[in-house]
Amino acid sequence: MRTGKIIDIDCKCGFLLFRYFKAGKGRLIKVLISRLTDDKVGLSGAETHSRPQCPNCGKDIGIIMMIHGEPALKLNQGSIKTVRI
Numbered sequence: 001m002r003t004g005k006i007i008d009i010d011c012k013c014g015f016l017l018f019r020y021f022k023a024g025k026g027r028l029i030k031v032l033i034s035r036l037t038d039d040k041v042g043l044s045g046a047e048t049h050s051r052p053q054c055p056n057c058g059k060d061i062g063i064i065m066m067i068h069g070e071p072a073l074k075l076n077q078g079s080i081k082t083v084r085i
């Protein structure tokens with residue numbers, strides 16, 4: 001079994017943005033869209049280089065980029081609560 005766990009990613013305003021299966025330890029920098037669950041932001045189908053916002057407070061939560069051919073969200077560390085495992 002792979003190590004890792006489902007973590008909640010919250011905006012600084014307290015709104016739950018999505019959940020993510022994080023493998024390994026360390027700071028969460030970017031998330032693969034295909035591995036999100038409970039996507040409250042509507043990230044699946046977002047265009048590359050678009051900047052999704054928190055539906056609650058309107059802050060930019062990051063930028064969509066392609067990583068190894070897969071869409072991913074690079075998190076804006078200033079907008080989300082720090083996540084530790």
Ligand SMILES: [Zn+2]
Pocket residue numbers: 011012013014015054055056057058059
């Ligand atoms: Zn927010």
